[in-house]
Amino acid sequence: MRIGVYVCHCGGNISEVVDIKEVVSFAGKLPDVVVARDNEHMCSEIGQQMVINNISEHKLDGVVIAACSPQFHEETFRQVVSKAGLNPYMFEMANIREHCSWVHASEPKIATEKAKELVAMAVAKLKLNEPLVKKSISLGNRVLIIGGGIAGIQAALDLADSGFHVYLVEKEPSIGGHMAQLSRTFPTEDCSACILAPKMADVAAHPNITLYAYSEVKNVRGYLGNYEVTIVKKPRYVNMDKCIACGICAEKCPVKVIDVNDFEAGLIPRKAIYIPHEFAVPHKYVIDEKNCLYFTKGVCRVCEKFCPHKAIEFDQKSVEETLKVDTIIVATGYEIFDARKKEMYGYGRFENVLTALQMERIIVNIVKGNPPRDIGKRIAFIQCVGSRDEQIDRLNCSRVCCMYAIKLSQLLKRMNPEREVCVFYIDIRAYGKGFEEYYLRAQETGVRFIRGRVAEIYEKPDKKLVLRVEDTLTGDPYEMEFDTVELSVGMVPGEGTNKVAELLKIPKSPDGFLQEAHPKFRPVDTLTDGIFICGCAQGPKDIPDTVAQASAAAARAIRLMNKKKYEIEPTKAMVIENLCDGCGICVEHCAAGAIEISGGVAKVIEALCRGCGRCVAYCPREAIVVRHYTPSQILAEIEAALSNKQKGESRVLVFADYTCTYRLADSVGTSRMPYTASARIIRVPSGALVTPQLMLKAFELGADAILIGECEQKSSPFLNSVECISDNVERVRKVLKEKGIEPERVKYAEFVTVMLSRFVKEVNSLSELTSRLGEIPAEKRKALSTAKA
């Protein structure tokens, strides 16, 4: 190989500490290095031109730049070498500024020695680099949206209006979701159905939207640009083309059904053939086979007899359809907490205890002049039912219950000022725009707010309800009597969300909702490119937040698809087929679902692979590697980091993931925080790539301690990498112990990029540990050569 090494002065930032001449002369003597130069600023026009000229003059096939951190100029220099005709991956950087001159400023001699070693490490790795090419996937304009509530509707309309084709799948007979059930929206008191219905109609009429109502996603295969989705259309038993929704069928149907999951929340019975509500989309009837007499007892068929359009088709079967889509948006929403789980409130036992959704429907129907029941004069609202409660494993706040209780309570009070309406709360969280003002309005309307979580309810023989509660602001316990109690139930992830999460491998946060890729900067992305989330599937939120997220998800999907093609980084897993025996362990460990067994060997789906290296750590035959970070490439760096170790010196190898730990080490440098010069930082995509075998090899070759730094899991681009690293470290510790070497010489730590002093502390403490423990005896090191972890 013909390598050129270029050492940067960085205008004194490096050269004031490191003896550049010495580094250049050292580099020039390394095998395969044919040219070694230095420059005041390698990133300058002159520096860049020197590299370009040298590549052709000296027929270089690899370049090392020893300068600042790759996070600043790796891309710059990749372009530089590309310009000269080299593959951009035939290039390495040695970070002799952030990781050397800036942190060892008071020890110029040691810093110079370390700089040499960093250059040697880069050269050693470069020798094993291979030219890599980015593959690209072509992207079309088809989007699958799962869930037809307000989130799905908003995302669908945004995408369809932008010229993309949307397949909108809704499991219920009508789109609209929970928003369709609400009376008014807080804090503006818009009529919920009135503002939603036109959007639903737009969905139905839009030429770019194909609506699959009463359908479910059964299976999803593939990846960004190449998803194959199986949809199951459930039988409605009503011919959609023939039904004109005249309603004669329901009029004649003899079966009355009461179901709390219905649009009317179980307050108003419907028939076994029904239309969910007056603005349902599609506006067609459906037969509920669980209650229809024909399906349960084989009799009746009255609807069929009376339907003037012959639309009833009892022989319909569910139909599967396969769609090809490019991106997917998950908008599966929420379900309300099952209040029966809080037994002390008697929901399901006491007839006058209702859920919030039932109260919404009561208010809508009172306004329509058709109250479904008498709610009496004294009404209580109990907050935080199914939220902020560890007893039922729901610690999170549901975010909307305070505001909807403030809304419902004042609507009731305003409709009839004679009513006594009390809201029992722990804390009122009126954090949004116009929310505190709305709270004030409720107080002014005469709603009483009592700070205390209701302890229990008992029912009197006359069905009135007695609440036991402490008013925590006076400190007095009370028993108070009410006619009706509303439970402000929280939002929980629904069954649909759980199913989709499993199908699409979307991780969940501890509250059970879907986990976004990054809590601040990628709030609607998932860790899988091409899959987005929005609305309450991601966590409890109100309508404006849901709509904002839905539009954001649409925009993120458009951002990908607009480019028409998607470039895949080449640094992904690769199977060495002649070593692979198709055992499938990698498939099991791949959190991204990117490996499948085909033709007896593992195959990597590169568009799904994230390059974390979990598979590498678990493969029993060393038959899978991550390109550009193969075990032999990492080993070459380890060897170079240890080969020049002098008697009495020690080496702490720090494997730094490039998302967090490497950047953190850079920040430590930028802040000029000194730490032990025995540290050698090796950049890897994820600490998971540092296999137990590599760690043992490092100890065999002279490492005194190893630190694996990985992103704290919630900021990591990889799924469960920490779990794999901890596993790897344990495996190594076990072997070390067996061989009489102190297991505490290897450890891992989770970092975020702001933990500067923690990083310094971890590295220094390992260095102190090595001096305390002393050198590992040569025979013990040697014994590791045959060890297997």
Add this chain to the structure above:
Amino acid sequence: MKTLYACIQCGTCSGSCPAGRYTNLRTRLIVRNIQLGLRENVLGSDDLWACTTCYTCQERCPRNIMITDIVRVARNIAFEEGHAKKPHLYVAHMFINTGHSIKFADEHRKLRESVNVSSVPPTVLSYPEAMEEISKLTELSGFKKKVLEREG
């Protein structure tokens, strides 16, 4: 005990408390005072002894705080620090001397006979030799000494 700092003062404990309906016991305030480190408010208060340790508060606490257990710990500390109440000492004394915390009276005997069980319960009353063991236990555990010290 650490869980106590998770208290959000929602009042479920005091709202649930059957003793609090008839006394000044406010379980929530016991937790609050401990949170704030106001020892005397807890240890010196008669309310601490009104709890029947029925565990309803602990069962219902949305933060899973071991409230009743905390009350028991607070009582132990209160006792150690000289906050024992006269009636408690009386009961303790009864136990040390007779193996029973309350006097077995004629009405108890009659009640037992009326439901057809032995007129004397199968305790030290039936087995006086067990009293020796109880004495040993109260002595070895230091219970007797502590009670006598506080009686003055």
